[in-house]
Amino acid sequence: MGGPAISVRDLFVTFGKGADAVRAVRGVSFDVAEGESFGLVGESGSGKSTVLRALAGLNRDWTGAASIAGLDVATRDARLPRIAQMVFQDPYASLHPRHTVDRVLSEPLEIHGIAEVDRRVTQALEDVGLGPAFRFRYPNQLSGGQRQRVAIARALMLQPRVLLLDEPTSALDVSVQAEILNLLKRLRATQRLTMILVSHNLAVVAHMCDRLAVMSRGIVVEEMDVATLRREEPKVPYTRQLLLASKGYDRAVAARMTNED
Amino acid sequence: MSEAAPSWRDRLLSDAPRSRREAKLGQLYRGWLQFRRNRLALLGLVIVVALVLVAAFAPWIATHHPYEQNLAQRLLPPGSQGHWLGTDEFGRDIFSRIVYGARITLYIVVLVALIAAPIGLLVGTAAGYLGGWVDAVLMRITDVFLAFPSLILALAFVAALGPGIENAVIAIALTSWPPYARIARAETLTIRNSDYIAAARLQGAGTGRILARHVMPLCLSSLTVRVTLDMAGIILTAAGLGFLGLGAQPPLAEWGAMVSSGRRYILDQWWVATIPGLAIFVVSLAFNLLGDGLRDVMDPRGKK
DSSP, rough: OOSSEEEEEEEEEOOOOOOOOHHHHHHEEEEOOTOEEEEEEOOOSHHHHHHHHHHTSSSSOOEEEETTEEEGGGGTTGGGTTTEEEEOOOOEEEETTTHHHHHHHHHHHTTTTOOOOOHHHHHHHHHHHHHHGTTTTTTGSSSSHHHHHHHHHHHTTOOEEEEEEEEETTTOOOHHHHHHHHHHHHHHHHOEEEEEEEOHHHHHHHHHSSSSEEEETEEEEEEEEEHHHHHTSSHHHHHHHHHHHHOOOHHHHHHOOOOOO | OTHHHOOOOOOOSSOOOOSSHHHHHHHHHHHHHHHHHHHHHHHHHHHHHHHHHHHHHHHHHOOTTTTTTOGTTOOOOOOOOTTTTTTTTTTTHHHHHHHHHHHHHHHHHHHHHHHHHHHHHHHHHHHHHHHHHHHHHHHOOOOOOHHHHHHHHHHHHHHHOSSSSHHHHHHHHHHHHHHHHHHHHHHHHHHHSHHHHHHHHHOOOOOOOHHIIIIIHHHHHHHHHHHHHHHHHHHHHHHHHTTTTTOTTTTSSOOHHHHHGGGGGTTTTTTHHHHHHOOOOOOHHHHHHHHHHHHHHHOGOOOO
């Protein structure tokens, strides 16, 4: 293949027009190699989810260049659904309330005319650690963690090479978070996925990713590999602050926080 | 019987249905259990079911022919000479005419619902989901229809198309879809930016598929409730048109027309106008009660 699996160049996203315009993303560029797991970290409103949604094709009002597996995202290529899929943050909002798990999982197959629906649906449920007993349940009969597993299974139905994860665990209980992260890690290994993980949680990113970019106010302030993060040697003050903040609340830490405003 | 009952009940209420059909039936059964707790709604359902049965078996239930005139027995009071509810000005048996009138009422209600609800659903979901100029155009058309009182608009349509029951149906249907479009659009607006719609788009689902399989099913419950509640209004509008002589034409046994023709005798022979009026009242009330009960079960906002 050669080139990077995902490439983003000078991405600008602006919401609204005129005086009310919010420049959510201001010139973000990064590359993700085939098979790599890339983290996008930042506080709320830093534009990390906006980058992901633009990359997924859910937001069309952006400028710059973005491509996945060599296909320009802006062209809405019909092959893109089978290459890149996304898992959303809130599993309570990402499953259709009137569709059974079976229907959720078989719909992508139907759309793309893929045969062996029965076998694939059972297999997908097994892959995400849900038994066949879950197949005909409605979302309201599932827990948050189970729903997120279904959402992950749905994203993998078309056997994509790229998985875009938008805070996949932040809406879940702490005990369930680890299960979902380990599931994602296992799936990444078995299905050789390229991943972009958006999170505000540095521990999650350190656990899941090879490399990460720290975003603040719509720009990437620092790119580093996870080893650097683990050694706690970020170069930029903002990242150091984020790192301190991730260790929980502490008076000493709070006192050392500088306000950038 | 009672030994066999728990097994299918447990299967319906189980958390792990074994097939699509079972999941669907389980969902329905749960709805029914909730519906059953509402006594008044159950009464409404019983009356509506009775209306359907009466309409279906009218020839066996009616004691006389609904159009058979007998001037020797005109304007007999209820209970006399085998006429349970009396006779009208041409000596026709009122009970039999009420029974046959159930057919016409049901015909009007069902046809109007079948025409108006899909039009409203289609216009509303398309406007809400597509937005932009499609939304603007469709909703302005809806506004134009909403600007007229529906009975007046129906009168105008019937005047243009000519009196008759089919034209009454068309006129009522044409005037009753705008509220459904409004409801469907409002519902669609709340759904269209949700993550599950985004997920469907990401999977490559086209607009038609998203509208038909993701958006419409969610609009259907509030629409069903509204249509059921509106059925009373449809019956009244049809009766109103009949009363004005623009709906069903004589000798058809339409309840509104019966009230209208009995009006002349209302002081001396009260039953001629009152009994069809009562029939309209009971059936309208039943649809209202049924609609209320359905809302409790189907409208997600009403829950908890």
